[in-house]
Amino acid sequence: MHGEETSAKPPEYRPERAYPTPRMNDFFLFRSINPLYALFLLQYFSMADEQEFLQILDSVLELPGSLLRHVRVPPPHKLPPGTLARERVDVEVIARGLIAAGDLYPEFDPDIPFEERKYAPPLADKLRMLFDSEYPQVHGFRVTPAWSRPNFCNSKETSTNTSRATTWPSRKACCFGTCCG
Numbered sequence: 001m002h003g004e005e006t007s008a009k010p011p012e013y014r015p016e017r018a019y020p021t022p023r024m025n026d027f028f029l030f031r032s033i034n035p036l037y038a039l040f041l042l043q044y045f046s047m048a049d050e051q052e053f054l055q056i057l058d059s060v061l062e063l064p065g066s067l068l069r070h071v072r073v074p075p076p077h078k079l080p081p082g083t084l085a086r087e088r089v090d091v092e093v094i095a096r097g098l099i100a101a102g103d104l105y106p107e108f109d110p111d112i113p114f115e116e117r118k119y120a121p122p123l124a125d126k127l128r129m130l131f132d133s134e135y136p137q138v139h140g141f142r143v144t145p146a147w148s149r150p151n152f153c154n155s156k157e158t159s160t161n162t163s164r165a166t167t168w169p170s171r172k173a174c175c176f177g178t179c180c181g
Contacts, residue, residue, distance in 0.1 A: 033060050034141040040131050044089070049082040052123055058146040059124030071148040073122040076105050079147070081123070089126045098129045 027035040041056055048056060055073060063071065073079065081090070093099045099121065106118040121129075122145035131138075 034138070036135060036138055037131060037141060037143075040134070041127065044084055044127065047084040047088055049084070051079060052082040052084045055123050055145070055147060056127065058148050059122075059127075059143050061144070061146065061148070062142070063144055063146055063148070068144065068146070071146040073124070073145045073147045075108070076120050077108075081105070085123050085126070089123065089130065093126050093129055096130070096133050098133055099126070 026039055029035070030038040037060075041060075044056070045053060058071070090104055094101050094104070103118055103121075105120045109117070124143050124145040128143045
């Protein structure tokens with residue numbers, strides 16, 4: 001009895017019944033995305049600016065792997081983080097210990113070998129980290145950071161200008177296909 005562990009595991013939770021709540025109807029609103037992840041993202045949309053909103057939408061698209069190198073999210077010095085990233089998501093991922101503060105926006109150093117360089121995680125990755133920490137047993141869906149709107153549109157303004165100064169009406173028009181030929 002001297003080598004045995006004395007700490008007993010609590011019994012595994014086994015639900016016997018589930019009762020629907022009024023919120024259950026919300027899960028049937030989404031078809032092309034995991035409904036739990038969609039409801040999770042809805043909490044963040046109110047703080048997101050136009051670029052962040054589009055990044056979040058692009059991240060849940062099923063893009064083919066051959067296209068991904070063409071739709072990478074620009075680094076923070078080209079597309080600065082918005083209000084959602086700076087004031088809510090970054091604070092939360094650091095507070096939960098999901099990422100070190102110094103790894104959020106590391107400085108680019110060309111002298112560091114490629115394998116050792118650190119890159120800023122895109123907003124989509126940080127949101128997925130938060131989701132996974134809140135709902136660790138929900139899986140089976142992909143989130144791919146992407147910045148496809150400027151790349152898919154032929155408009156000179158939207159394809160070359162990724163700054164925060166781009167107007168929402170022009171981005172919205174691009175999003176709905178009115179500037180894409």
